[in-house]
Amino acid sequence: MAVCVAVIAKENYPLYIRSTPTENELKFHYMVHTSLDVVDEKISAMGKALVDQRELYLGLLYPTEDYKVYGYVTNSKVKFVMVVDSSNTALRDNEIRSMFRKLHNSYTDVMCNPFYNPGDRIQSRFVCLGRAFDNMVTSMMIPVC
Amino acid sequence: MADAVLFEFLHTEMVAELWAHDPDPGPGDNIWRWLLPLESWGQNMNLSVLESVGFRVGQALGERLPREMLAFREELDVLKFLCKDLWLAIFQKQMDSLRTNHQGTYVLQDNSFPLLLPMAAGLQYLEEAPKFLAFTCGLLRGALCTLGIESVVTASVAALPGCKFQVVIQNS
Numbered sequence: 001m002a003v004c005v006a007v008i009a010k011e012n013y014p015l016y017i018r019s020t021p022t023e024n025e026l027k028f029h030y031m032v033h034t035s036l037d038v039v040d041e042k043i044s045a046m047g048k049a050l051v052d053q054r055e056l057y058l059g060l061l062y063p064t065e066d067y068k069v070y071g072y073v074t075n076s077k078v079k080f081v082m083v084v085d086s087s088n089t090a091l092r093d094n095e096i097r098s099m100f101r102k103l104h105n106s107y108t109d110v111m112c113n114p115f116y117n118p119g120d121r122i123q124s125r126f127v128c129l130g131r132a133f134d135n136m137v138t139s140m141m142i143p144v145c
Numbered sequence: 146m147a148d149a150v151l152f153e154f155l156h157t158e159m160v161a162e163l164w165a166h167d168p169d170p171g172p173g174d175n176i177w178r179w180l181l182p183l184e185s186w187g188q189n190m191n192l193s194v195l196e197s198v199g200f201r202v203g204q205a206l207g208e209r210l211p212r213e214m215l216a217f218r219e220e221l222d223v224l225k226f227l228c229k230d231l232w233l234a235i236f237q238k239q240m241d242s243l244r245t246n247h248q249g250t251y252v253l254q255d256n257s258f259p260l261l262l263p264m265a266a267g268l269q270y271l272e273e274a275p276k277f278l279a280f281t282c283g284l285l286r287g288a289l290c291t292l293g294i295e296s297v298v299t300a301s302v303a304a305l306p307g308c309k310f311q312v313v314i315q316n317s
Contacts (some may be wrong), residue, residue, distance in 0.1 A: 056215070075212075075214065114201070
């Protein structure tokens, strides 16, 4: 299960960022920020490589001693970054991919909401706006034990 | 099959409603306004409202439609996506031709544009046609914007129901 989930806009500012242990949030913010460099590197490598692999899922960005960071970029250059606990029995690649797919679907739903202005933060303050997105992220972050 | 018709009806009503909306009366007497030709009554304002509605819809579609597709590698891929997948999703047909001068200008040509088909074929309603193209111009611009391309989209009609959309990429 994810420890921190972040949605980052095309211009590299966060649209949504949430982490489970509410103390030490800054550490996760910092990790997400540093992972953006890795994401950019992978995107530019994808553009130059003549291989036909133009997948949206970027895979493991970098591992630290406690956490692993995974990335995913959409066609509209919106990046999803997920930080997962390393001590967790290693989540299979498929599970991470399916989590990203759910994230992408929810993000698309938020985008299609007429009350959402593209570029705003995704907040669940207004009842209909970010509540579904928030709930979906919560379901991904509930700890297993 | 019924889905396409719903959008056509909605679009027709949108144009009729936003066109019939009276602009703010000027400082002069209301009665003198009737002497002005119909086209000058806030024409530009209403078309830009239609275009911005299309822009927002295009942004949402640009997010939803390419979801299962692989990443676009270059500009031409994005334009091809517009001509094939976007047009297919909205109008159930593909664009008839795409031309470019390789310097940032693309011309997309549709020989039987579904929103113009119900009107007469030929030159009969040529002056009315631009109203019905504003929404689609905004749609193209919005989809391009989500996919990372700033552009200016204009449309022109030589003879109904064919029309051309010209996309000029704004380089920063």
